[in-house]
Amino acid sequence: MIEAVGLRKVYGKKVAVHDLSFTVRPGIVTGFLGPNGSGKSTTMRMIVGLDRPTAGQVLVDGKPFSAHRAPLSTVGALLDAKAVHTGRSAYRHLQAMAATAGIPASRVHEVVDLVGLGEVARKRAGGFSLGMGQRLGIASALLGDPATVMFDEPVNGLDPDGILWIRNLMKELARQGRAVFVSSHLMSEMALTAEHLVVIGKGRLIADESVKAFVDRVQPRGVTVRSPQVEQLRELVTAEGGTLAPREDGSFDVRDLSAERIGDAAARRGVALHELTTVKASLEEAFMELTANAVEYQAHRGGDQPPVVVPEPATPVREEVAR
Structure with missing residues (x-):
């Protein structure tokens, strides 16, 4: 179990994490989300x-990580997969870790x-x-059979079979x-894996x-x-003040009306409905909308803002061809 209370981290004039409090409880997968530069990595580094x-x-389990006598059995962390001795085999790397920790x-x-x-x-x-x-x-994170595991972008570089494996492993x-x-930045994976979310932006808690x-x-x-009654459906939607647009699969996308209102109106008019589904935002759409004001590094997304124009070099660059 992880309990963060009023966490703050300042680097010079930069406030990386600001008064952050949250709890990671046992028995569930908690996703840690935030735009680039939001303070996720700094927070995870402070945990360990x-x-x-x-x-x-x-x-961690009621006391600072440094106070635990067997840290690898307390928290297993994957923060940087490249933090290995490249000249050692995977087995020797894990063997050295085990020997150091008495595993x-x-x-x-x-x-x-x-x-x-x-x-x-x-x-090697x-x-x-x-x-x-x-x-x-x-493997390094799980070596000590820890009660708490912490993974930073664990599916990075994995093929579809590997992604399914890590998803099932975390569950x-x-x-x-x-x-x-x-x-993770993969919202589709978080939607399939996590039950709870801690979302931050610019070092502050959003959710x-x-x-x-x-x-x-x-x-x-x-x-x-x-x-099956397309014209009657179109008349119904228009009369109720909604808009209707056809979809490629033969269904229709209705805006400005709730499913309940459409269903009630269809019942009154005797219009048969074979599908009536409220389309909710995806996790990615929700994340983009709710963190829109907390993006540290934001590229142009279209709309009214002009695109970024890269100026031409002052002096033309000529490619010299060796003869």
Whole structure:
């Protein structure tokens, strides 16, 4: 369990994290979301003592991470998959970690098999692909059989099969009663994996709630309607003050009317409906809308703002061809 209370981190004149409080509870997967530069990495580093808070505190199972006598068995963290000795094999890397922490060598074999590196465990980690490096980082995080696991972008570099594997792994770890805290920019994965969200922007808390509650903050995107009585449906929607647009699959997208109002009007007019579905915002759409004012580095997204124009160089550049 992770408890952050009034966390603040200042680098010079830059406030990276501002009065941040949240709890990561055991038994569920908690997603940690925020735009680039929002303070996610700084917060995760403070949890495991790599950065010291300017103010506030963060506790793991009731006390600071540094106060635990067996840190690898308290929090297993994947913060940088490249933080390995590239000249060592995956097995030797894990073996060195285990020996330092007093973890039985048998555990090394267990985590190697768990993450699917059995065939390459004796090869140098420096030659690993990005996905293989991620698997080694996950093995390192799980080596101490910790009660709390913390992953920063764990699916980075994984193929679809690997993404499905890590998704199921995180759910299984939570099912075992562990606290699972995962940072990711892949909203589609968070929608499938996380039950709870901690969302920050510019170092400040934006949301600490269930995925459903976060998405429900955003207005529905419309209603999908399907009916064999197309003209009657069109007349109904227009009479009720809505707009109707056809979709490629034969259904219709209705705006400015709720599903309840459409259903009631259809019942009164005797119009058969084969589908009536409220279209809610996706997690990605909700995230983009609710963090729009907390983006540190924002590129042009269209609309009324003019595009960024890159000026031509003052002096033409000529390509010299060797003769």
